[in-house]
Amino acid sequence: xxxxxxxxxxxxxxxxxxxxxxxxxxxxxxxxxxxxxxxxxxxxxxxxxxxxxxxxxxxxxxxxxxxxxxxxxxxxxxxxxxxxxxxxxxxxxxxxxxxxxxxxxxxxxxxxxxxxxxxxxxxxxxxxxxxxxxxxxxxxxxxxxxxxxxxxxxxxxxx
Numbered sequence: 143x144x145x146x147x148x149x150x151x152x153x154x155x156x157x158x159x160x161x162x163x164x165x166x167x168x169x170x171x172x173x174x175x176x177x178x179x180x181x182x183x184x185x186x187x188x189x190x191x192x193x194x195x196x197x198x199x200x201x202x203x204x205x206x207x208x209x210x211x212x213x214x215x216x217x218x219x220x221x222x223x224x225x226x227x228x229x230x231x232x233x234x235x236x237x238x239x240x241x242x243x244x245x246x247x248x249x250x251x252x253x254x255x256x257x258x259x260x261x262x263x264x265x266x267x268x269x270x271x272x273x274x275x276x277x278x279x280x281x282x283x284x285x286x287x288x289x290x291x292x293x294x295x296x297x298x299x300x301x
Contacts, residue, residue, distance in 0.1 A: 162190055166235030166273075168245040172227045174219040180206060180230045181215040187238050205233035208270075209263060225256035229263070236267065245277040249284055261287050 152160060167173075174183045184202040193201070206215050209229040219227050228248065235243045245264075249257030261284055264275050277284065285291055293300040 162187065163238060164241050166238060166240040166243040168228070168231050168235045168243060168248050170247040170250050172219070172224075172231045172251075174227055174230055174234075176219050179216050179218055180211055180222065180226075180233075183219070183230055184233045184237050187234060191238055201237060202233070205236055206230070208267070209233045224251050225253070225260070228252060228256075228260060232260070232263065232267075236271065236273065239271070240273065242274045242276060245275060247279055247281075248277060249279065249281050254283070257281070257283070 147160075149157065149160070174180075175186065178186065181202050184205055185198050188198045188201060203215070206212060209232055211226060211229055211233070214222060214226055214230075217226075219230070222230070228251070232243075232248075235245075248264075249260055252260060264277075265287075267273060268275055277288070279285055
């Protein structure tokens with residue numbers, strides 16, 4: 143991240159570029175584009191970055207393999223389970239090589255086993271890509287596995 147950046151002073155265009163290039167998002171409800179395949183969903187932010195076709199192809203394939211979806215690349219979201227859709231969302235968030243990924247209740251719509259696998263995947267991706275994961279969660283299992291926990295109450299940081 144740009145040290146000393148004041149996001150409040152950035153223009154809407156600068157903020158948009160900052161989000162595109164520095165932050166990945168994993169939404170609780172996945173927010174995959176239903177008419178696109180898993181591969182196309184991962185490629186979408188790369189198109190916005192104007193990445194070459196070869197790089198787009200290589201990176202999307204590598205990431206979908208990394209999240210265990212090699213055999214599901216050509217499926218649309220409605221043809222996948224919730225856990226598979228969440229892993230597509232993770233691959234899409236990683237596609238732009240962001241410094242940080244913000245994840246909103248990433249395990250909320252998953253069974254406990256799939257949730258554990260997703261958190262382990264986050265840990266592995268943190269090691270492999272040095273990406274920082276910031277998660278909002280009420281799940282005690284997720285919280286117990288975090289390297290650092292910051293608690294909020296009524297919008298205030300609790301020490």
